[in-house]
Amino acid sequence: MNSKTILIAGTALLACAAVTATDADAADAADGARPNIIFLLSDDQRFDTLGSMGNPIIQTPHLDQLAAEGVLFRNSFATTSICATSRASFLTGQYARRHGVHDFRTILSPDAFANTYPMLLRESGYRTAFIGKWGVGGKLPAENFDYWDGFAGQGRYFYPDDPVHITQKLEESAVKFLKTAKADEPFCMAMSFKAAHCQDGDPHPFQPDHRYDALYNDVTIPTVPKTETAVFENLPEWLQTSEGRVRWQIRFATPEMYQKSVKDYYRLITGLDRVVGTIVAQLREQNLLDNTVIIYTADHGFFLGEYGLAGKWLMYEESIRTPLLIYDPRLSQAARGKIYDEMVLNIDIAPTIVELAGAKRPETMQGASLVPLLNGESPEWREEWFYEHLFPHKRIPKSEGVRTARWKYIRYVESDPLREELYDLQADPQELDNLAGNAQHQSALTDMRQRWERLREDLR
Secondary structure (H helix, E strand, C coil): CHHHHHHHHHHHHHHHHHCCCCCHHHHHHHHHHEEEEEEEECCCCCCCCCCCCCCCCHHHHHHHHHHHHHHEEEEECCCCCCCHHHHHHHHHHCHHHCCCCCCCCCCCCHHHHHHCCCHHHHHHHCEEEEEEECCCCCCCHHHHCCCCEEECCCCCCCCCCCCCCHHHHHHHHHHHHHHEECCEEEEEEEECCCCCCCCCCCCCCCCCHHCCCCCCCCCCCCHHHHHCCHHHCCCCCCHHCCCCHHHHHHHCCCHHHHHHHHHHHHHHHHHHHHHHHHHHHHHHHHHCCHHHHEEEECCCCCEEEECCEECCCCHHHHHEEEEEEECCCCCCCHHEEEEEEECCCCCCCCHHHHHCCCCCCCCCCCCCCCHHCCCCCCCCCCCCCEEEECCCCCCCCEEEEEEEECCCEEEECCCCCEEEEEECCCCCCCCCCCCCCCCHHHHHHHHHHHHHHHHHCCCC
């Protein structure tokens, strides 16, 4: 099966499960029950791995169709680029500074858990489901959901003596839950995939479903300037020996490894796209699509060899920037297909879901609801946001920073001497020219440093 064959098959399925709702359908749904909400969270999926985000190689027809019929956010970010912390932020709508989850073992407090979006929706009458990677420390909260098929840790793409890929298992579980849905009982289904996370400790780090083994064989993944040796050599020594470099050695160190790793990473994401098509088709079959909001995003981004690194953690765009699309069939035709450039964050998802459901928003949430943007309004929006990464690991440097539409300030909080980085994202979107030591940009550095100090205190 070659790339063209799979694309044709995907397009055929898309035609069968096309996400189209007329204005009349949207009006009928708006006049009816509260919307069903499906939240789909991929793992380690960087912002530029959708066709709708400009990637000319990757095949994501179902997600691209959702974006075309919904809303696409071009500047979506994780406030902390690591799995557990970001997932806690999705659940709570809070920065890590408030929810306190900086590692894989820390649990959410009982009060914090009670104010997560699934618990708030369940309390307000929603039937709740969780499928996939839970990702936050502590006992799995199976008893707190009406339908539970979650797992701890990372899981495995293939388990011994089991040829079924984990993405397919999650897909089957989602269909199983959706078949129990009723038109007069709103539901919220949260689905957290393992893909496209590496299988850590395995010599084959990215393991797609075998049905995609030949996909992308007829293309060559282009390299980018940020993968050149000179870019890596410009990093401080402690970044050159960091965990990101250790993992680069086993994923991207040779041209052959680079091609295989990136293609397998793309294959995993195309597998996620198939699940989206299946979910849409199932909703349509049950006459639920016209009143179901679908949100798709990732916990954070991922380096594909940029800076000579792998993994995430750092505040560069490839690590912190994510895809985000929202399909709401109740929107008017004029409100669909829009692309927004506002800076939106993972902490915005919980308040968005709560508002969509008509539930009460707790004061502890720090994010902003995206509903006004979805509705075509022009609310005042953030002009800056705070980044923090305090995961305790000797080879992952702790960092904080601030990003605006134009400037990015990065501060490695334990470096000695202090390491600061300043990038003009308008003039240098590739983040290759650190201006922190440039005399002509000391005013911008001072301004961004002051923003960092203020936000650091204000966001507790």
